Amino acid sequence: MIRLTGSIVFQYFYDCGGEVNLSLIPARLGLVEQRPRRRMRILAPKYEHLGLIPLMGRLGEVEVEGHKLEVEGKIFPVGAIEISLILRFEGRDVDSVIRLVGMDERKVKSGGQETRLEEIARRYFEDLKRKIRRAIVLPYQATEVPETYTLILLTGSDPPLSASDFLTKFRKHAAGLLRGEVEWRSLSRKEVDDSLRSFLSYSNRDLILVDWYSTLIYEQEGYADDYVRMIELAKIQLLELKTYDSILDFETEKAYGVLRAAFPKRMGVRWGSRSYQELLRTTSELAELRVEIMEYVGDLRNILKYTGEWYLGKIYRLASERFRIPEWLSLVDKKLDQLQELYAMAMERLDVQHASSMEFLTLLLIAAIVLLEVIMILK
Numbered sequence: 001m002i003r004l005t006g007s008i009v010f011q012y013f014y015d016c017g018g019e020v021n022l023s024l025i026p027a028r029l030g031l032v033e034q035r036p037r038r039r040m041r042i043l044a045p046k047y048e049h050l051g052l053i054p055l056m057g058r059l060g061e062v063e064v065e066g067h068k069l070e071v072e073g074k075i076f077p078v079g080a081i082e083i084s085l086i087l088r089f090e091g092r093d094v095d096s097v098i099r100l101v102g103m104d105e106r107k108v109k110s111g112g113q114e115t116r117l118e119e120i121a122r123r124y125f126e127d128l129k130r131k132i133r134r135a136i137v138l139p140y141q142a143t144e145v146p147e148t149y150t151l152i153l154l155t156g157s158d159p160p161l162s163a164s165d166f167l168t169k170f171r172k173h174a175a176g177l178l179r180g181e182v183e184w185r186s187l188s189r190k191e192v193d194d195s196l197r198s199f200l201s202y203s204n205r206d207l208i209l210v211d212w213y214s215t216l217i218y219e220q221e222g223y224a225d226d227y228v229r230m231i232e233l234a235k236i237q238l239l240e241l242k243t244y245d246s247i248l249d250f251e252t253e254k255a256y257g258v259l260r261a262a263f264p265k266r267m268g269v270r271w272g273s274r275s276y277q278e279l280l281r282t283t284s285e286l287a288e289l290r291v292e293i294m295e296y297v298g299d300l301r302n303i304l305k306y307t308g309e310w311y312l313g314k315i316y317r318l319a320s321e322r323f324r325i326p327e328w329l330s331l332v333d334k335k336l337d338q339l340q341e342l343y344a345m346a347m348e349r350l351d352v353q354h355a356s357s358m359e360f361l362t363l364l365l366i367a368a369i370v371l372l373e374v375i376m377i378l379k
Contacts, residue, residue: 002170003091003158009151010069010085010104011232012121013239016129017142019079022055024135031055034074034229052076052233059083059124064103064110064117071120073128079136080236081128083121091158094173095182101150101214102180118148143246147239150214151231152177153224163207166218171196178211198322202311210315210322230312234319241328244293248335251289255342258282286343290336297332 025031034056054074062069067087074082087100104117125146129136157166166174175192176184198210207218208227215231217224258278320326 001093003093004097004154005090005156006154007086007088008100010117011149011151012083012118013147013235014081014125015142015239015243016079016081016136018136018139020075020077021135021137022077025055025132029131031057052078062110062120064108071124076236078240080239081125082232083124085117085121098176098180098182098184101152101177141247143243147235149235151228152214152216154218162204163201163218164204167207174209174216178209178214178216198318200314200318208315210319212322226312227315230315231319234316234323234325238323238325238328241332244296244332248339252339252342255282255286286339290339293336
């Protein structure tokens with residue numbers, strides 16, 4: 001029987017409803033920058049992280065079903081907060097670890113009450129967001145549902161295993177860990193192959209398996225934190241794309257409503273009326289929103305820049321494909337095009353209304369001149 005040592009990280013990514021100016025976060029919170037460490041060994045990742053550097057810190061500790069979970073918080077400048085619940089274990093068999101992995105799917109006992117890990121994480125998120133509320137700038141409507149994910153970090157095994165042995169001799173074990181499947185022995189070969197198909201290995205002492213539910217990192221060189229950072233950034237990108245998608249849906253539907261109200265079937269919108277003013281405001285908002293979303297999406301497309309580090313780039317691309325980020329980018333692009341068409345339609349109707357109004361004023365002016373001429377003649 002194989003026994004494993006490592007930790008399980010239950011991650012919860014929340015949208016803040018605006019960008020975060022890290023320089024405005026109170027120093028009393030004790031949060032520090034999470035900068036990548038420089039590596040000197042040949043097999044170590046060598047790169048410069050030019051993208052998101054969060055502020056991070058330990059927020060406390062919580063007891064769940066007799067286990068002590070460390071609570072860690074990270075604040076990213078794009079407007080995301082990550083709350084991690086970290087459970088460490090040593091010398092446990094696969095079945096025991098799988099039960100721990102599945103803690104986020106059931107109610108657990110904490111503080112004498114039944115609750116869920118997500119509810120515990122949300123309390124920490126709301127408390128942290130309240131403390132940094134003055135640092136949140138350029139506000140928008142935040143999404144309520146967090147992105148959740150699980151990391152299984154294995155630092156050792158008994159008996160010791162190489163990465164290749166772990167992947168070949170313990171395939172079902174690994175699939176069970178990734179899916180949190182208690183009945184892992186009954187998994188079909190197809191399901192096992194699907195859960196293990198997205199993997200990378202730099203040396204015989206490290207392995208990373210990326211699945212839609214969780215990521216398993218078997219790493220003995222001490223570079224797991226670099227791999228975890230790539231998964232985090234891909235998840236943050238996914239969270240923000242879903243947020244922008246939700247904003248686009250809401251604003252587009254609101255704009256359609258304004259257009260329908262401003263242009264009833266029998267009468268055109270009256271110049272200077274409330275409907276006309278609402279149309280003007282909506283047209284302006286559509287233009288501003290499209291520019292803002294395009295800037296945000298552009299930043300997300302370039303969320304990372306790698307210098308001489310192809311391996312971390314491969315991990316990020318692997319996670320990006322597994323999380324279907326390219327599909328979300330394509331969806332947001334299509335909605336941006338739809339927003340542009342809606343804006344063009346509103347502008348066209350405004351132009352038509354302006355032209356109609358000018359024609360009416362011209363006819364009115366001509367009629368007034370004719371009337372004045374008639375009066376002059378009669379006099």
